[in-house]
Amino acid sequence: xxxxxxxxxxxxxxxxxxxxRIDPVAKRQIQGTHPLVISTYDEVAVEVALQLKEKVGGxxxxxxxxxxxxxxxxxxxxxxxxxDAILLSDLNFEEMDSFxxxxxxxxxxxxxxxxxxxxxxxxxxxxxxxxxxxxxxxxLGIPCVPLVANFEVANGTIRMRRPVExxxxxxEAPFPLLATITNDTSNVPRYASVKGLRAAMRxxxxxxxxxxxxxxxxxxxxxxxxxxxxxxxxxxxEMRCELIEGESGAEKARNLxxxxxALGLIG
Amino acid sequence: MVHILTFxxxxxxxxxxxxxxxxxxxxxxxxxxxxxxxxxxxxxxxSGAYGEELIHRGADRVLTVECPSVEAEIALAxxxxxxxxxxxxxxxxPHDDLSGAYVGPCLAYRLETGxxxxxxxxxxxxxxxxxxxxxYGGKAMAYMRIRGPVQLATMRSRAFDPLPAxxxxxxxxxxxxxxxxxxxxxxxxxxxxxxxxxxxLPLDRAEIIxxxxxxxxSAEGFAVLRExxxxxxxxxxxxxxxxxxxxxxxxxxxGQTGKxxxxxxxxxxxxSGAAQHIAGAGSSKTIVAINKDSDAPIFKLAHIGVVxxxxxxxxxxxEACREWRS
Numbered sequence: 001x002x003x004x005x006x007x008x009x010x011x012x013x014x015x016x017x018x019x020x021r022i023d024p025v026a027k028r029q030i031q032g033t034h035p036l037v038i039s040t041y042d043e044v045a046v047e048v049a050l051q052l053k054e055k056v057g058g059x060x061x062x063x064x065x066x067x068x069x070x071x072x073x074x075x076x077x078x079x080x081x082x083x084d085a086i087l088l089s090d091l092n093f094e095e096m097d098s099f100x101x102x103x104x105x106x107x108x109x110x111x112x113x114x115x116x117x118x119x120x121x122x123x124x125x126x127x128x129x130x131x132x133x134x135x136x137x138x139x140l141g142i143p144c145v146p147l148v149a150n151f152e153v154a155n156g157t158i159r160m161r162r163p164v165e166x167x168x169x170x171x172e173a174p175f176p177l178l179a180t181i182t183n184d185t186s187n188v189p190r191y192a193s194v195k196g197l198r199a200a201m202r203x204x205x206x207x208x209x210x211x212x213x214x215x216x217x218x219x220x221x222x223x224x225x226x227x228x229x230x231x232x233x234x235x236x237x238e239m240r241c242e243l244i245e246g247e248s249g250a251e252k253a254r255n256l257x258x259x260x261x262a263l264g265l266i267g
Numbered sequence: 268m269v270h271i272l273t274f275x276x277x278x279x280x281x282x283x284x285x286x287x288x289x290x291x292x293x294x295x296x297x298x299x300x301x302x303x304x305x306x307x308x309x310x311x312x313x314s315g316a317y318g319e320e321l322i323h324r325g326a327d328r329v330l331t332v333e334c335p336s337v338e339a340e341i342a343l344a345x346x347x348x349x350x351x352x353x354x355x356x357x358x359x360x361p362h363d364d365l366s367g368a369y370v371g372p373c374l375a376y377r378l379e380t381g382x383x384x385x386x387x388x389x390x391x392x393x394x395x396x397x398x399x400x401x402x403y404g405g406k407a408m409a410y411m412r413i414r415g416p417v418q419l420a421t422m423r424s425r426a427f428d429p430l431p432a433x434x435x436x437x438x439x440x441x442x443x444x445x446x447x448x449x450x451x452x453x454x455x456x457x458x459x460x461x462x463x464x465x466x467x468l469p470l471d472r473a474e475i476i477x478x479x480x481x482x483x484x485s486a487e488g489f490a491v492l493r494e495x496x497x498x499x500x501x502x503x504x505x506x507x508x509x510x511x512x513x514x515x516x517x518x519x520x521x522g523q524t525g526k527x528x529x530x531x532x533x534x535x536x537x538x539s540g541a542a543q544h545i546a547g548a549g550s551s552k553t554i555v556a557i558n559k560d561s562d563a564p565i566f567k568l569a570h571i572g573v574v575x576x577x578x579x580x581x582x583x584x585x586e587a588c589r590e591w592r593s
Contacts, residue, residue: 013404014542017545017567020407027409029407041524102376125523128384128401129383129384130368131382134368134369134373135372138373143454144369146339146369147364147368163517165518166459168459169456169458169459170459170460171456184517185511185517226381227414228412229402230397230410230412232402232407233409234406239570241572243573244573248579249576249580250580253581253583253584256555256571259571260532265531265532265553266499266588267591
């Protein structure tokens with residue numbers, strides 16, 4: 001089984017509100033001193049790929065579209081246990097919408113050759129559109145199975161497990177397919193060991209440009225983009241928290257209950 | 268000319284709230300665009316039964332497709348055929364697992380048109396629509412511009428309140444001739460595993476959510492929160508540490524990597540207020556924080572706060588609420 005995982009490197013999404021800064025002209029977050037990490041659901045997708053490889057054997061290839069810094073995300077993926085990694089990087093790739101990104105990833109998948117499964121996080125942890133996965137499935141003409149948490153193997157059949165409101169659905173679909181990955185208790189990402197990271201640093205990672213993929217700038221989609229951020233801003237929050245007082249915890253509780261009742265929120 | 272089409276699935280006998288919110292959004296959008304009609308495509312076994320209510324809540328015409336179940340690929344095929352046939356300017360979907368993660372994005376790909384997902388609103392200038400949506404886990408907001416033959420948007424739940432039912436509104440209800448029978452779905456659900464605790468209310472339908480974090484300390488502690496939830500008729504939620512520790516099921520995780528909720532009342536107990544959690548609960552109408560640490564970031568977000576150990580507050584709160592009930 002050859003599994004391709006598409007990952008995106010983003011600025012650590014755990015940056016707290018008061019340290020979060022944006023560049024309103026470039027319409028993106030300012031990195032400052034915050035670390036770059038693998039986007040949350042993409043890291044989960046790597047874990048899911050590695051678990052499936054452990055069950056059925058095969059190979060995991062990590063693919064990312066980004067600048068040279070993104071090599072760090074690929075090294076981490078290799079240290080977690082991926083077999084190969086490829087960076088897709090080109091100046092032409094910097095101003096694209098989800099259509100363009102899917103087209104580049106599809107060209108890379110075709111250049112890689114055969115594959116059985118593509119995994120993408122359900123949405124990136126920055127702009128959170130959740131489009132590249134379904135668009136990539138469209139480019140490749142393969143089924144897109146959304147919001148899968150894991151794969152199980154029963155009687156030689158690989159099935160997908162999807163968390164739903166009432167529990168789980170077990171799904172089947174013909175391979176090759178693309179699944180977008182969501183999180184549950186079964187797929188908390190493993191840590192990359194320091195030793196693993198050191199070993200991963202020695203693995204050469206190919207870097208493919210638009211020329212390597214045979215993509216002209218026109219092939220990356222029309223300008224102006226079909227999906228773009230027109231304005232980015234930090235909403236103004238003027239919050240004043242009304243503190244409930246009392247001599248004891250029990251009295252605070254009674255005062256809280258009375259306040260909530262007066263506001264018509266309970267009772 | 269059809270200006271706005273809203274999408275509604277009809278798989279349960281009672282009409283849910285989300286498609287009614289979409290109609291409120293569609294009416295507001297059509298009023299700002301200064302023209303146009305609002306049609307609703309209603310797909311599923313109960314679609315006929317929903318028709319009248321959808322008209323009373325703002326639809327000018329309801330197109331029903333009475334297929335026996337609303338599988339993703341069938342829904343996609345039906346919406347695609349309706350959009351090609353009706354050529355609306357805008358299609359509004361609920362941002363749920365079906366439309367936000369599958370039907371909306373796949374339709375955008377097929378129609379080679381722009382889409383904005385998880386929108387909370389819009390701004391209109393002339394004919395120009397900009398879609399407002401949270402980014403970076405709700406730490407920033409973006410106005411998106413989307414281009415193409417039709418604008419698609421998936422709308423986050425509770426961003427709009429349904430319009431009051433107006434029984435005097437008139438509109439057409441007709442069957443839409445979509446060929447869903449020839450769709451051969453490739454994705455098949457072969458088994459459904461129920462993993463739900465008896466009587467637990469789903470997060471997205473709750474008016475009140477009682478949510479706990481690492482500060483609760485144990486599964487036994489969560490049993491106390493569940494008792495409060497029962498007394499209030501609330502759903503139970505948890506932060507990521509609480510879900511990862513198994514105190515609440517992952518389906519009740521509130522946060523950037525879980526459910527985004529916006530109930531009337533959100534009671535955060537023993538939750539410090541990490542960015543990841545605030546992304547999921549920050550749009551709640553009223554937030555109450557109960558935490559022993561007065562410096563916890565949750566108090567910057569909360570409307571009402573109680574600085575106290577939760578063990579000293581929650582049992583008395585349950586008691587006070589019980590007294591009113593009896």
